Amino acid sequence: MDTSTAGRRVLITGGTGSFGLTMVRRLLDRGVGEVRVFSRDEAKQDLMRRALGDGRVRYYVGDVRDFDSVERAARGVDFVFHAAALKQVPSCEFFPLEAVRTNVLGSANAIEAAVRNGVGSVVVLSTDKAVYPINAMGMSKAMMEKVAQAYARNHPHCGTVVSCVRYGNVMYSRGSVIPLFIDQIKAGVVPTVTDPGMTRFLMSLADSVELVEHAFAHARPGDVFVRKAAACTIGDLVAALCQLFEVPVKYDVIGLRHGEKRTETMASSEELARAEDFGEFYRVPVDARDLNYALYVTEGDLGGRPVKDFTSANARRLSVPEIIALLRALPEVRAELALREPALMP
Numbered sequence: 089m090d091t092s093t094a095g096r097r098v099l100i101t102g103g104t105g106s107f108g109l110t111m112v113r114r115l116l117d118r119g120v121g122e123v124r125v126f127s128r129d130e131a132k133q134d135l136m137r138r139a140l141g142d143g144r145v146r147y148y149v150g151d152v153r154d155f156d157s158v159e160r161a162a163r164g165v166d167f168v169f170h171a172a173a174l175k176q177v178p179s180c181e182f183f184p185l186e187a188v189r190t191n192v193l194g195s196a197n198a199i200e201a202a203v204r205n206g207v208g209s210v211v212v213l214s215t216d217k218a219v220y221p222i223n224a225m226g227m228s229k230a231m232m233e234k235v236a237q238a239y240a241r242n243h244p245h246c247g248t249v250v251s252c253v254r255y256g257n258v259m260y261s262r263g264s265v266i267p268l269f270i271d272q273i274k275a276g277v278v279p280t281v282t283d284p285g286m287t288r289f290l291m292s293l294a295d296s297v298e299l300v301e302h303a304f305a306h307a308r309p310g311d312v313f314v315r316k317a318a319a320c321t322i323g324d325l326v327a328a329l330c331q332l333f334e335v336p337v338k339y340d341v342i343g344l345r346h347g348e349k350r351t352e353t354m355a356s357s358e359e360l361a362r363a364e365d366f367g368e369f370y371r372v373p374v375d376a377r378d379l380n381y382a383l384y385v386t387e388g389d390l391g392g393r394p395v396k397d398f399t400s401a402n403a404r405r406l407s408v409p410e411i412i413a414l415l416r417a418l419p420e421v422r423a424e425l426a427l428r429e430p431a432l433m434p
């Protein structure tokens with residue numbers, strides 16, 4: 089399949105989110121023919137329309153829960169990036185059925201809409217929280233992955249390649265801890281740390297877009313792609329921010345929130361045993377065995393190398409100076425710093 093997006097038509101569900109906006113900009117730079125931004129919020133679409141001012145971007149109001157709305161948006165489309173999701177851990181914890189409706193059933197709708205319209209490739213966005221999930225958000229994303237993989241397994245001759253990408257915490261994403269810590273530091277409040285030893289994979293938006301592009305270019309039906317991201321402790325993250333904003337390193341420990349893990353897992357040992365190493369990425373192929381259970385019982389999968397889970401505790405650990413360098417590269421952090429030290433910024 090030719091995966092060049094130049095001159096082609098692309099649909100991004102959840103297109104007004106941080107990922108969507110970054111992806112749209114990237115596609116426009118690469119000469120896309122048309123990008124359809126599909127989302128529920130017309131106000132965000134309007135803001136995006138004004139910010140981009142590019143006639144190649146078309147805006148579709150709809151909800152992935154409503155098959156007809158996403159099916160209409162997928163007509164005549166070459167590729168789909170499925171980013172629409174409920175992503176907040178606490179809200180999914182309190183409203184798990186809402187997570188099922190959007191993340192599981194909505195994803196099934198997006199895939200079905202793409203397949204019915206003969207779309208060449210669909211990449212669905214998942215999270216490390218989908219591996220050994222303990223919260224409703226992660227569980228619903230794990231089910232979304234299963235839906236995507238089952239589609240690939242059950243439709244081996246379908247012309248649409250359905251694949252998944254998993255990534256960790258996107259730095260400075262809406263509602264995440266980095267903007268919260270910065271606000272606390274700016275307000276002179278001592279940052280609130282759940283557990284300084286807790287670890288998270290850190291990725292920039294640009295990294296997440298690159299991962300999706302990699303999946304898009306290399307996917308076979310049912311593949312899951314993960315990036316070999318580096319991780320940090322939350323104690324080091326807050327220390328890096330305090331140093332960057334030139335305040336003493338201090339924090340209050342508040343304890344874990346609903347549904348949180350101390351360590352995230354990006355890929356399980358079972359997955360890695362059959363994964364392909366792409367240098368910066370792993371490709372985990374779908375388990376393509378059929379549903380012949382007798383075969384499972386008498387001839388289970390004996391192969392596989394003994395490997396460990398790939399977690400935020402055993403990933404490459406970022407040092408405080410490395411975290412500072414990553415933070416300094418974020419446009420939002422640069423803007424905050426420019427307010428404080430205008431003369432120092434380029």
Ligand SMILES: O=c1ccn([C@@H]2O[C@H](COP(=O)(O)OP(=O)(O)O[C@H]3O[C@H](CO)[C@@H](O)[C@H](O)[C@H]3O)[C@@H](O)[C@H]2O)c(=O)[nH]1
Pocket residue numbers: 175176177215216217255256257258263264265266268280281282283286287288322344345348
């Ligand atoms: O006041 C706070 C809030 C959070 N944390 C910690 O900071 C880390 C990151 O928190 P946050 O930015 O809220 O991310 P997560 O809870 O890990 O989940 C995020 O990362 C997911 C991707 O893995 C996204 O899907 C979610 O929307 C997003 O909330 C975690 O260890 C939290 O315990 C604190 O120390 N203090």
